Amino acid sequence: GDVAGPVNEAQVLVRLHTGNFGYFQDQLPKGEDLRFIDQDDKTPLKFHIERFDPINQMALLWVKLPMVQGGAAKQTLWMYYGNAEAVAAEDAGGSYDAPQALVLHFGDPQALGKDATAYGNHAEIGTAVIGEGPIGAALTFNGTGGMSIPAGRGLLATPESGFTLSTWLKFDAEQNEALLFDWSGVEGKLDVHVVGATPRVRYTDATGAVQEVSASAPIALAQWHHLALVGNNQGLTLYIDGAPAGALPAVTPTLNGPLQIGAAADGTQGLIGQLDEFGVAATARSADWVRFAARSQMAEATLLVYGEDGQQESGGESYFATILRNVTLDGWVVIVILVIMAAISWVVMASKGMTINRIRKDNGAFLEQFTQLGTTNVDRLDDANLDAFERDGSALLTALSGDHGHFESSNIYRIYHAGVQEMHHRTPKTVGAQAAELNLSTQGVNAIRATMDGALVREQQKLNSQMVMLTIAISGGPFLGLLGTVVGVMITFAAIAASGDVNVNAIAPGIAAALVATVAGLAVAIPALFGYNYLGSRIKEISADMHVFVDEFVAKIAEQHS
Known part of the structure; x- marks a missing residue:
């Protein structure tokens, strides 16, 4: 596809439903019997379950792939199930590489701010509520408050290591400088906000000087879009739906403070819209990594094709x-x-x-x-x-x-x-x-x-x-x-x-x-x-x-x- 080069340590979203999987009633109640094996049919893969609903026959599973080959290369992933004596093998922390310091699925109604990584950087939810998103549940903001993530383990961005922030975003009406997220540090503050329907990146250094760049085009209203911001020693790059949409060269901030999402700390700049799958990594992801994430997670994803069940080879x-x-x-x-x-x-x-x-x-x-x-x-x-x-x-x-x-x-x-x-x-x-x-x-x-x-x-x-x-x-x-x-x-x-x-x-x-x-x-x-x-x-x-x-x-x- 359009993912040219190899992508290391990537997470692929596996969506199961009645259209591609008809064995929910044969599985254990919480999917404890699920196993994922690499294409050699020998190497177990780390994975975790965001949602498993045998009644409505749907599941959302995240599988960590050591490497995704780029270009038109075909890669096989095996899923095993049906062992009635199996014990749960999912490993949420092991499903991500070490630089991935935060992943919020918003899939647990009892713990909306739960971090899926091993770092445990759980968010403090304000007035936002749960809603339907492109990947299961999403967080819905009403413009009166957001959520905050205290400075914690792994939440660090330096010019040497870089950083990557990513999320899925949707709003139905134009915004009045609504804040998507800001991240502060000793040298300044970085934030992404929306003016009208156009995302804008702004960096304010310690002296108060401001540098900013807008996305090359407004995004469509009432549709889900993948947004990512990648920083390295070359500067900042904004991605919309996996494609570069703006850059701030020579901006290499050091960020280690708390994150504010959906609204400023004082409640202003409130977002009226939805966010899903918010993540922070203490490394600069490649353009192919961002493109693979956007293409594999979207509702109409075609990167992952579901094959025939292995049991059907011996008899129809x-x-x-x-x-x-x-x-x-x-x-x-x-x-x-x-x-x-x-x-x-x-x-x-x-x-x-x-x-x-x-x-x-x-x-x-x-x-x-x-x-x-x-x-x-x-x-x-x-x-x-x-x-x-x-x-x-x-x-x-x-x-x-x-x-x-x-x-x-x-x-x-x-x-x-x-x-x-x-x-x-x-x-x-x-x-x-x-x-x-x-x-x-x-x-x-x-x-x-x-x-x-x-x-x-x-x-x-x-x-x-x-x-x-x-x-x-x-x-x-x-x-x-x-x-x-x-x-x-x-x-x-x-x-x-x-x-x-x-x-x-x-x-x-x-x-x-x-x-x-x-x-x-x-x-x-x-x-x-x-x-x-x-x-x-x-x-x-x-x-x-x-x-x-x-x-x-x-x-x-x-x-x-x-």
Whole structure:
């Protein structure tokens, strides 16, 4: 790329997300099993974890490379994971070389000013708060105060060793001489501030003489930019996004005092914007080092390309397995609910199907015998023991295990039984005598019809019982699946925004995994829809037969007994 020469002791940012890594659920909760090996596949590399979030499936890792080859040379970095018995091997202090005296990630909400280097030069945070940055979290300044870093170990700049200050910067509006940082010493003070949208470097020596230089062009508002200031025995050089943007030759200060960031010590010159990844090194970094840092840390970084997983060389893996591996926790919750709904709907369809099939057979057998009865013996098929049987058995158990010797599953027979029993209640009895002749008035016939209509309604209720479960599966399944998809898409975009890596490979796996919930919802609804329509048509046929039978029975008894 545009990093021409070799870069020694560089830190490379490794961004993991669903687009390039699908094994978060296979790792230990805090990434304790992670290891990085140099391209010889033997030499362990120092690294530390800025953020590891297996729930949202993203991680930010800093790896120290002994040397980065310049030009178009290809360099391989190996990452190992998956050892369930591994202990944490990250080493934040060892991830930086000795001159690096300060690195602020702003990634720990409980310790925003924590220094990641071994020097422990922790910052004192004022009114600034945490926000979203190009590399995880960032520090947001509201213009009323900044943060300070006391003079400490390693925070020293001399003409011989030089120094490097670097940070990521973003502000949405033009600034009124807002201070980015100043660093004082016995010989003077160095500061970088922003006028409008243009960064400016100013050095004030012990006599009060001022030298300053502005960046060659304003920086774009509402965008993240990498800013670095490098000092050596030749002077000061300002870099914007890895490219030189201004210089102060012959300015070689000695600085060893405290640093003030985001605002002056008295609260003036407050910055209204954000800073991330603020670092100070007690050495003058090369132009290629600065360019590599800017190019490798930016959200659209192309210096680091993620290869295939090593395990896939011995055997392929289906696309569907890859998609399922990327499903988030909320997606699995929705899928489990849908599986339960599917199981209930299938049980209802199976039980209803067997019950209705048995009802149709018993109805046919009963009607075949009923049509052979004359008008004088319409009650001959009745069994007085039916009431006791109905109290003891369910429709499904009757369909599965009944002997069906007397139409046990026939709902038409039960309507017939109700009509015959109502008719017998109107027959006068005397001790030792036969039943007297039954004469029915119009009101009596209507009473028998009302009894049979009541039995018919109850039989229809039995036929339609549990059908609402299919309706819930049909209407609720797709909406639950859509809910899982929407939440999954939201989490995918949030994770990508937090990691700062925006490309098709980062988006596609998360979106595909989110759509699994919609597929699951449709898989629940479609069989339930077919089953509901089939069972509904059979229930309508049985209901029509029951209505026709009531009319026929009432007509026969009216003819016989009126």
